[in-house]
Amino acid sequence: MNTLSPDLDNGARQAALLTVRQMAEADRLSVVAGVSSFELMSNAGAAVAREIQRRWTPRPLLVLCGPGNNGGDGFVCAYRLAQAGWPVRVAMWGSRAALKGEAGQHAQRWPGEVQALSPAVLEGAELIVDAVFGAGLARALEGQVLDTLAAAGRGTVPIVAVDTPSGVMGDTGESLGAVAAVLTVTFFRKKPGHLLLPGRDLCGEVIVADIGTPEAVLDAIVPQAFENHPGLWLPDLPRAGLDTVAGHPPVVAADATQVLTLHESEFRRMFDFVGDKLTRTRAAAQHGSAVVVHRGSDTVIACPDGRAVIHCSVPSAATGELLGGIIRWLRTQGMPAFPAAAAGVWLHDVAAAEFGPGLLAKEVPHLLPGLLRRLYG
């Protein structure tokens, strides 16, 4: 079975990225399956507390909470760390009494004072938790939220973001006033905004915590975006490819779909779609009935049917010609266009790291079988 096929097998399941709307659906389906929203929030806040304890010794902690469920996670985190003996303060945008549902229930368990959010509350904090807005971010930051986060961003105190840094759009990675975190703890699966720029840079290290969401919810959601990983495409690579050396190519084209490999400037010359990189690349793939590889340090690989893979890498001087050579080689091994493009982008990174900047497209057939054998373990 092809992993990058509509059937969601294990590789695609693990690498799935969920949109904000799909994540809300995952929560709803979890509740249907018997995991309450209260429990999901308890687990989310506890996961943030646990990741903090793994990295820092107790120190004056300030938790900044917002008016929705992101703030609810913040209250759980504050409560957990206070119970563990940390000196914790909470500041909130909006009023605790106005918090609804499980966020309200968790906030009521916080025994301490809740300060009003303003830059003054930052005084004395040695670690900051940003639980102001997550998936529910609806517009640009302004007023006291913007001023407080901006002041925190100008300082040197590390910031831990709950789900996303407040101000980062989960679906696009766009920033509406966010400041950089050193650590972001998100839940169940990443969202595209954790990988697309500038979101990826603003998140710092990203940890995906299990909060009890049943894996089976993915069958109903059918994710359309994935983080690049060999588990997505290794099953699509015929094992014959591992033994092929130059001069003995089997040359079986699995499909006739064209693969376009474009840098941002080339992309702009060909297409005038607007919006974020994921949306634009999908539109181009659909418009051109081609697999489009939109390169950068957040490369987006889109298929005409709407599926997309996002690949994060450090910027490199490597050429599009080399990437094109790798993808062509994979296709001569019988790989269909979409998995060949995703695999090509991955292998291009690994090859550039292993063989240095001088690697030429014509050397690829000699070098890749060895790399692939290692991936197969």
Ligand SMILES: NC(=O)C1=CN([C@@H]2O[C@H](COP(=O)(O)OP(=O)(O)OC[C@H]3O[C@@H](n4cnc5c(N)ncnc54)[C@H](OP(=O)(O)O)[C@@H]3O)[C@@H](O)[C@H]2O)[C@H](O)CC1
């Ligand atoms: N499976 C999971 O991922 C779980 C996630 N959890 C956490 O829940 C949040 C999402 O919670 P939600 O309540 O949907 O959204 P937020 O808390 O991020 O924000 C909503 C409130 O914020 C207001 N808002 C939005 N943008 C702004 C802005 N720029 N300025 C001021 N106010 C803003 C919004 O107001 P509206 O007027 O737009 O309604 C809402 O009041 C997710 O991120 C996780 O942290 C669960 O706890 C566990 C499961």
Ligand SMILES: [K+]
């Ligand atoms: K946040």
